[in-house]
Amino acid sequence: MNNPMIVIDKVCKTYHLKSRPEPVRALDNVTNHIDRGEVVVIIGPSGSGKSTLLRSINRLNEIDSGTITVDGVNVTAKKTNINALRAEVGMVFQHFNLFQHKTAMENIVMPQIIVAKRSRKEAEEIANDLLEKVGIPDRANNYPSMLSGGQQQRVAIARSLAMKPKVMLFDEATSALDPETVGGVLELMRGLAADGMTMAVVTHEMGFAREAAHRVIFMDEGAIIEENNPDDFFDNPQSDRAQDFLRQIL
Amino acid sequence: MEMIADKLSIVQSLWPFLIKGLWVTFQISMISILFGSLIGFTLGIGKTLGNVVLEKCINAYLHILRGSPYLVQLYIIYFVLPSLGIAWLSFDSYTAAIVSLSLYTSSYVTEIVASAIFAVPNGQSEAARSVGMSKTQTYRNVIIPQALKLTIPPMASVYVIVIKSTAVLSVIGIAELTRQGEVAIMRMPGDIMFIYLLIAFFYFLYCYPVLRFSKWAEGRFGQLGNDLH
Ligand SMILES: Nc1ncnc2c1ncn2[C@@H]1O[C@H](COP(=O)(O)OP(=O)(O)OP(=O)(O)O)[C@@H](O)[C@H]1O
Ligand SMILES: [Mg+2]
Numbered sequence: 001m002n003n004p005m006i007v008i009d010k011v012c013k014t015y016h017l018k019s020r021p022e023p024v025r026a027l028d029n030v031t032n033h034i035d036r037g038e039v040v041v042i043i044g045p046s047g048s049g050k051s052t053l054l055r056s057i058n059r060l061n062e063i064d065s066g067t068i069t070v071d072g073v074n075v076t077a078k079k080t081n082i083n084a085l086r087a088e089v090g091m092v093f094q095h096f097n098l099f100q101h102k103t104a105m106e107n108i109v110m111p112q113i114i115v116a117k118r119s120r121k122e123a124e125e126i127a128n129d130l131l132e133k134v135g136i137p138d139r140a141n142n143y144p145s146m147l148s149g150g151q152q153q154r155v156a157i158a159r160s161l162a163m164k165p166k167v168m169l170f171d172e173a174t175s176a177l178d179p180e181t182v183g184g185v186l187e188l189m190r191g192l193a194a195d196g197m198t199m200a201v202v203t204h205e206m207g208f209a210r211e212a213a214h215r216v217i218f219m220d221e222g223a224i225i226e227e228n229n230p231d232d233f234f235d236n237p238q239s240d241r242a243q244d245f246l247r248q249i250l
Numbered sequence: 251m252e253m254i255a256d257k258l259s260i261v262q263s264l265w266p267f268l269i270k271g272l273w274v275t276f277q278i279s280m281i282s283i284l285f286g287s288l289i290g291f292t293l294g295i296g297k298t299l300g301n302v303v304l305e306k307c308i309n310a311y312l313h314i315l316r317g318s319p320y321l322v323q324l325y326i327i328y329f330v331l332p333s334l335g336i337a338w339l340s341f342d343s344y345t346a347a348i349v350s351l352s353l354y355t356s357s358y359v360t361e362i363v364a365s366a367i368f369a370v371p372n373g374q375s376e377a378a379r380s381v382g383m384s385k386t387q388t389y390r391n392v393i394i395p396q397a398l399k400l401t402i403p404p405m406a407s408v409y410v411i412v413i414k415s416t417a418v419l420s421v422i423g424i425a426e427l428t429r430q431g432e433v434a435i436m437r438m439p440g441d442i443m444f445i446y447l448l449i450a451f452f453y454f455l456y457c458y459p460v461l462r463f464s465k466w467a468e469g470r471f472g473q474l475g476n477d478l479h
Binding site: 058060083084085086087088089090091093095097098099100101110111114115116156159160163 | 374379387
């Protein structure tokens with residue numbers, strides 16, 4: 001079982017927008033892989049294709065060419081049951097995207113009943129455990145509009161975890177949070193990493209990248225420019241573009 | 251004093267007819283609203299599925315219904331269709347009234363439902379899809395429940411439009427409220443003004459609660475930026 005969890009092979013994606021004269025090459029022949037239990041942090045300037053790459057892994061975005069496999073299953077193949085695959089790939093969004101008409105508890109319970117076909121009783125037990133784990137057991141019956149950003153993101157993480165995913169994808173999970181709540185959510189993510197979860201994390205939190213990542217990928221203009229272990233990457237970036245980028249944000 | 255007694259006696263003698271007329275108005279509008287809403291919900295959802303051909307067909311249907319006066323639609327369904335000689339298209343006046351009003355209602359409801367669905371943020375369906383829900387499950391459990399809330403206020407104002415449109419049905423001889431009033435005026439031509447006021451009052455009795463509900467619902471469920479008016 002040494003094969004990687006995620007394999008990304010020569011993936012290309014171009015956006016054509018009527019409002020823009022030039023097509024945008026969001027992914028330019030990207031090849032990489034993520035091992036089981038590995039935590040990969042993806043960084044890069046705005047518009048470099050980080051979100052597009054992440055969203056291609058669970059096919060929220062369609063790619064033009066290349067292949068992506070998750071645990072050996074080809075994401076874009078016609079015969080792949082994409083809903084079953086997505087259930088095994090958790091995704092956490094910048095803006096949480098909790099179901100607005102459901103309580104925190106119901107946000108976690110509903111997908112379990114509908115997708116994983118669990119009984120309500122079992123789903124609620126799992127949801128209670130997860131609310132405990134993400135640190136807000138007292139918020140079970142609150143609607144999203146009554147929760148702070150940090151609390152909403154904790155519920156969103158719990159909702160993903162309830163599906164018992166093999167992989168978790170985080171797309172700027174803390175970018176929309178108040179500074180004082182960022183730390184708690186990052187800590188939760190570090191905990192997941194320590195439990196052995198395979199994670200692909202797009203973030204601007206360099207502290208998190210340095211501490212929690214096994215590997216850092218730097219992207220620019222749709223391509224992976226550089227990758228390394230965090231210490232070497234941050235202390236000794238090789239490419240000019242990575243050096244520029246780090247100088248600007250640090 | 252004498253005048254008031256006079257008016258009271260008019261009210262007294264017309265009351266049973268107006269109540270009967272209001273009852274017919276109520277029945278026809280309620281049945282049409284029910285069927286019209288069912289058709290409208292189906293087409294409204296259809297419009298959002300991202301199927302270009304389906305969307306074009308629905309838009310054509312809407313253009314035809316929204317682009318012609320209801321009275322003309324009623325004439326076509328009641329007078330013109332039977333002349334085609336197709337048995338099941340020869341409606342009696344009640345059926346013609348309900349069919350035409352249902353279609354008319356559906357044209358409004360379709361737009362309301364479609365814009366409510368489009369108003370649900372994209373992130374909601376992305377979140378649903380990313381936990382593994384199918385498109386159908388996402389509509390059923392996430393998008394439609396949230397969109398329904400948004401439809402409540404505009405829907406109530408459409409219902410008022412439909413209720414008032416039933417007045418047109420007097421031209422095909424349906425004994426609804428306006429028709430009952432016109433019959434009364436033939437009997438008492440001297441009181442035409444008073445009788446029309448009385449009819450207006452009866453419509454008001456029916457529409458006002460619906461309008462109040464619409465206003466209340468707007469505060470409760472929020473407003474939809476639709477292109478109704
Ligand atoms: N749905 C879309 N339609 C058209 N162009 C898009 C779309 N999504 C992304 N793009 C373009 O593709 C490029 C890569 O976008 P992407 O969102 O992947 O970047 P990113 O690295 O996540 O940026 P950010 O840090 O700002 O989130 C950008 O130029 C963007 O404008
Ligand atoms: Mg992004």
